[in-house]
Amino acid sequence: MTEPTSRPGGLIRTIIDGDLASGKVREVVTRFPPEPNGYLHIGHAKSICLNFGLARDYGGRCHLRFDDTNPGREDVEYIDAIERDVRWLGFDWGPHLYHAADYFEQLWQWALLLVEAGKAYVCDLSADQIREHRGTLTEPGRPSPYRTRSVEENRDLFSRMRAGEFPDGSRVLRAKIDMASPNLNLRDPVMYRIRRERHHRTGDAWCVYPTYDWAHGQSDAIEGITHSICTLEFEDHRPLYEWFLDQLPVPSRPRQIEFARLNLSFTVMSKRMLMELVQGGHVQGWDDPRMPTIAGMRRRGYTPEAIRDFCERIGVARADSTVDMALLENCIRQDLNERAQRVMCVHRPLRLVIENYADDRVEEIEAPFFPDDPPRMGSRKVPFCRELYVERDDFMEEPPKKFFRLAPGREVRLRWSYLVKCTGVRKDERTGEIVELRCTYDPSSIGPGAPAGKKGGTIHWVSARHSVPIQVRLYDRLFGVPNPARKDGGDFKEHLNPESLLVLTGARGEPGLVGATAGERVQFERKGFYFVDPVDSKPGAPVFNRIVSLRDSWAKIAAEG
RNA sequence: UGGGGUGUGGCCAAGCGGUAAGGCAGCGGACUCUGGUUCCGCUAUACGGGGGUUCGAAUCCCUCCACCCCAGCCA
Numbered sequence: 001m002t003e004p005t006s007r008p009g010g011l012i013r014t015i016i017d018g019d020l021a022s023g024k025v026r027e028v029v030t031r032f033p034p035e036p037n038g039y040l041h042i043g044h045a046k047s048i049c050l051n052f053g054l055a056r057d058y059g060g061r062c063h064l065r066f067d068d069t070n071p072g073r074e075d076v077e078y079i080d081a082i083e084r085d086v087r088w089l090g091f092d093w094g095p096h097l098y099h100a101a102d103y104f105e106q107l108w109q110w111a112l113l114l115v116e117a118g119k120a121y122v123c124d125l126s127a128d129q130i131r132e133h134r135g136t137l138t139e140p141g142r143p144s145p146y147r148t149r150s151v152e153e154n155r156d157l158f159s160r161m162r163a164g165e166f167p168d169g170s171r172v173l174r175a176k177i178d179m180a181s182p183n184l185n186l187r188d189p190v191m192y193r194i195r196r197e198r199h200h201r202t203g204d205a206w207c208v209y210p211t212y213d214w215a216h217g218q219s220d221a222i223e224g225i226t227h228s229i230c231t232l233e234f235e236d237h238r239p240l241y242e243w244f245l246d247q248l249p250v251p252s253r254p255r256q257i258e259f260a261r262l263n264l265s266f267t268v269m270s271k272r273m274l275m276e277l278v279q280g281g282h283v284q285g286w287d288d289p290r291m292p293t294i295a296g297m298r299r300r301g302y303t304p305e306a307i308r309d310f311c312e313r314i315g316v317a318r319a320d321s322t323v324d325m326a327l328l329e330n331c332i333r334q335d336l337n338e339r340a341q342r343v344m345c346v347h348r349p350l351r352l353v354i355e356n357y358a359d360d361r362v363e364e365i366e367a368p369f370f371p372d373d374p375p376r377m378g379s380r381k382v383p384f385c386r387e388l389y390v391e392r393d394d395f396m397e398e399p400p401k402k403f404f405r406l407a408p409g410r411e412v413r414l415r416w417s418y419l420v421k422c423t424g425v426r427k428d429e430r431t432g433e434i435v436e437l438r439c440t441y442d443p444s445s446i447g448p449g450a451p452a453g454k455k456g457g458t459i460h461w462v463s464a465r466h467s468v469p470i471q472v473r474l475y476d477r478l479f480g481v482p483n484p485a486r487k488d489g490g491d492f493k494e495h496l497n498p499e500s501l502l503v504l505t506g507a508r509g510e511p512g513l514v515g516a517t518a519g520e521r522v523q524f525e526r527k528g529f530y531f532v533d534p535v536d537s538k539p540g541a542p543v544f545n546r547i548v549s550l551r552d553s554w555a556k557i558a559a560e561g
Numbered sequence: 562u563g564g565g566g567u568g569u570g571g572c573c574a575a576g577c578g579g580u581a582a583g584g585c586a587g588c589g590g591a592c593u594c595u596g597g598u599u600c601c602g603c604u605a606u607a608c609g610g611g612g613g614u615u616c617g618a619a620u621c622c623c624u625c626c627a628c629c630c631c632a633g634c635c636a
Contacts (some may be wrong), residue, residue: 001586033574043616072636081593126634127633130634135563135632136632137631138564141632174634181564183565185562185631192634193634195634211635212635213636216636230636233631234630235565236566236630239565258566260629265572276630313583313584314584315573317575319566319567319568319574321573321575322572323572324571324572326572326586327572327573330586337598361627371595371598404596414594415595416594417594450594458593459595519572523597526595550595550596550597551596553597557597
């Protein structure tokens with residue numbers, strides 16, 4: 001009945017195991033409660049995987065509940081995006097889709113109970129005055145002059161608040177707890193505020209809306225949530241969460257448990273900053289492939305499997321931490337290494353002419369899609385002729401010691417094809433730029449029994465006559481520093497990586513690539529994994545987004561000098 | 562100098578009184594027609610510091626230090 005606690009969320013599983021063992025709960029019901037005021041990001045994915053994962057492992061259920069108590073900043077656009085993202089991640093809430101707004105009437109009735117019990121009162125203080133009365137971290141607050149209003153007056157005023165008799169912001173309903181509490185959340189927190197704002201679900205039915213603190217725990221109780229998992233910053237709210245439950249005839253007793261939110265290096269995770277990037281035009285929208293949003297990662301080409309794997313590997317704990325982006329990259333590489341077909345695409349073409357290869361000859365070379373997985377059949381023919389394109393980076397006129405690709409006089413293997421030796425270089429007379437490589441090939445170097453390509457490296461290529469122009473977008477980390485969300489008051493946008501997106505203009509791919517369809521993922525050998533962009537690709541004109549590069553030990557060597 | 566939290570190798574993270582898992586990163590080597598993958602191996606004074614209890618402590622107690630969160634009618 002209970003799962004071992006070795007899986008992620010060990011700390012939470014330990015608590016659940018205890019509650020199950022003691023008979024405190026008989027089933028596990030969790031919830032993922034996003035506020036529809038922005039797009040979901042990888043940090044939310046951690047929470048989604050945790051909540052739905054717990055429900056799955058314990059044979060319980062997980063609800064998707066929109067925490068829509070503040071209509072002014074919420075929008076249906078976000079609702080749709082959130083549902084799409086959760087589903088895409090692979091989770092199903094079944095019939096358990098809820099909205100805090102569904103409970104507005106019940107919450108109202110319960111608030112009335114508190115008023116009748118003298119535990120809540122209508123306060124006429126302005127927002128500023130309330131703040132002043134609240135005191136500070138080290139000084140106790142002072143009671144509002146309205147704190148002692150009679151039950152009758154409170155009942156009357158509260159009803160008229162709902163009836164729309166008072167202007168926005170003129171009054172609030174407050175819980176009467178303890179103005180001297182060292183926990184500021186208990187200094188008579190606001191439960192309702194007056195706002196004539198049209199709600200996406202309740203329309204104009206209400207002009208008073210509940211605050212998070214007042215709505216959340218009660219919503220959990222109504223839904224029978226057993227374990228209400230949230231992030232660390234809500235820890236201070238737990239006493240309030242419990243206070244409300246203690247005062248009311250709620251149908252169940254949920255338990256709040258906190259865990260540390262996810263931070264990822266080289267990116268930012270706050271809604272505010274992500275919103276700023278979108279609205280400031282620093283990225284092309286919430287689904288820009290560089291964004292850490294679920295939509296962005298999906299557009300980039302990440303798979304739900306890789307994201308889920310990532311969420312499992314990072315674990316769940318209570319210590320603030322920042323996960324290395326390299327771990328995320330490792331997850332997607334591992335997944336795609338298993339499932340992506342290998343094909344060839346030259347990113348920055350350098351013409352290569354094979355002098356001893358007949359000008360009118362064309363060979364169709366058989367190349368497997370999964371070289372490392374023989375049982376998995378599949379291959380295509382790649383045209384080979386006298387004129388090819390190879391990667392500029394694969395040639396160096398004066399190669400350093402550890403460089404074993406093409407250089408004057410050097411021989412390398414052309415992937416799936418012949419060994420070629422560089423016999424000369426042609427340069428632009430004016431600029432001195434290398435414009436063409438002259439080579440000779442070894443006719444006996446192909447096919448079974450041919451000498452292994454031990455001499456040099458193996459490089460990818462494409463036929464200059466048959467290859468097709470390919471649109472490639474190289475995405476890299478959005479920020480150039482590990483922790484862009486610095487707290488020294490500086491602008492995080494100063495750390496944006498100017499090379500987070502490089503659009504390649506002259507890339508050439510093997511002919512078959514024109515047939516790539518939106519949503520496909522491939523590996524361009526020796527380069528990385530790519531995704532056929534579902535938005536910008538057209539039939540016959542695919543656009544490839546680089547999801548992640550391959551690990552590159554040569555780059556490390558080269559960097560060291 | 563109010564309250565609530567957290568501190569285990571570069572980054573995450575198990576561990577819950579019996580003598581420090583695992584992953585990522587890093588470093589070697591094997592293999593390889595991807596400088597990819599795979600495989601093997603390695604490194605490191607890792608339990609914030611100092612006391613104490615105990616036969617025995619990362620795990621219990623005391624104390625100190627560091628960092629995070631809280632003064633929205635945001636969530």
